[in-house]
Amino acid sequence: MSEISISRRRLFAIGAGAAAIAVLPGVSSALSPIPVRIVTGGKGGVFYPYGEGLARVLSAHGGNLKATAEATGGSVDNARLVHAGKADVGFATFDSVFDAVHGAGAYAKDGKLELRVLAVLYDSYLHVVARKDAGISSIADLKGKRVSVGSPGSSAETIAGRVLEAAGIDPAHGVERSNLGAAESAEALKAGRIDAFFWAGGVPTAAVQELAAAGKPEIVFLSTAAEQAAIDKKYPGLYRPLTLPKSAYAGMAADVSGLGVANVLIVSVKAKDALVTELLEGIFDNLDAIHKLHPEAAKLSLASAAAATAVPFHPAAEAFYKAKGT
Incomplete structure (x- = not known):
């Protein structure tokens, strides 16, 4: 048998094996970039540069995450976008999130929005x-x-x-x-x-x-x-x-x-546990890079991110912080 035939057979076997792996549950997502849409605020504020920098860090060092940041009107817009599944992560002030989950204030006509806290950021x-x-x-x-x-x-x-x-x-x-x-x-x-x-x-x-x-x-x-x-x-x-x-x-x-x-990062109640965990790992495994994004970003720590609020954390976020001893 020629070396060419052997090589072709090996390549075929490798290709078939890769194809088999790709269709296994949960593996294809690990091989493909996971798009993450981050909604921030106006470009003259802090949410936008913080969010744009966060997207860069997550895309470069956050495993399979491919994050993008988008300027918006701010907290109310972000809460609605995350609730509707049109964004994955949102920046918001805590008072706005509190109103959102209770269907109060600016959200009186929306009803209660299904949101959870990912991390507490800064004041x-x-x-x-x-x-x-x-x-x-x-x-x-x-x-x-x-x-x-x-x-x-x-x-x-x-x-x-x-x-x-x-x-x-x-x-x-x-x-x-x-x-x-x-x-x-x-x-x-x-x-x-x-x-x-x-x-x-x-x-x-x-x-x-x-x-x-x-x-x-x-x-x-x-x-x-x-x-x-x-x-x-x-x-x-x-x-x-x-x-x-x-x-x-x-x-x-x-x-x-x-x-x-307080300002917080929010996700949907329906956000998958694996995504929430990967987001937090991407942030806290690269905290030095996060700290360089803005003077307010320099205040972020595991302890401050896990500070108790009147709006619950996503269960996967709660588990993440607990595992880290916070």
């Missing part, structure tokens, strides 16, 4: 930024002013409404309302089209950082400490006091006290 600070020349020194001063309350479908819009209400201002009619994301709000303030804007995001938020550094117009950050008690009474456990340090942005003369809210 967002509620930025309330105003032109210094607009004569605004408190939330109450926003009455009748031109104010962006955040992009439609963002948690900023939800929190802004609650803060305005706590200050005795009708969120719908008490201000000249517009709905802009972080980058669009900063540009509109700079151009003189609005007097102030709300933005819930990590520190620093790129759009706010650039606006403050430019110094034209001069800006001030408004405290929401006076509204804290009323908000806590109506929405217990969703927000906590946070301080914006004067080192956060150029031109700040003093620390500013305000509201904070």
Whole structure:
């Protein structure tokens, strides 16, 4: 028998064996890339660069995961997309997720959404930024002013409404309302089209950082400490006091006290255990790379990710953290 015949027979055997392996249950998925769609937020905030970087890390080092990040309106959009199966992972503020699973607030018409927590990430600070020349020194001063309350479908819009209400201002009619994301709000303030804007995001938020550094117009950050008690009474456990340090942005003369809210990664209740586990392994096996994505990403740890919340973790996530001793 010739060497050519033997080689051909071996190749045929190898090919047949590979084909047999490919049809075994669970093996084909291990050989093929698993697409993961991550929904984030506006490009001027923190969700987008964090999510885009997360997608890169997972695609490069997350086993068979092939992740992509998509800019969205923010938390509300993301919760709906993940619930509907149109996204696999979403960034969201915790208050928005809490409302989503209870069919409350922005989700009153949606009904209860089937979501679970994958990881707790970092806290967002509620930025309330105003032109210094607009004569605004408190939330109450926003009455009748031109104010962006955040992009439609963002948690900023939800929190802004609650803060305005706590200050005795009708969120719908008490201000000249517009709905802009972080980058669009900063540009509109700079151009003189609005007097102030709300933005819930990590520190620093790129759009706010650039606006403050430019110094034209001069800006001030408004405290929401006076509204804290009323908000806590109506929405217990969703927000906590946070301080914006004067080192956060150029031109700040003093620390500013305000509201904070946790940010989380969410998945569907129906997400497969294997996918959830692979996502978490991809994140925590490459934590050094994650920490380099953004100053807020540098805060992530196993312990912080597993912090208890009023919305349950996905069972596979709970098992993952338990196995890691957290």
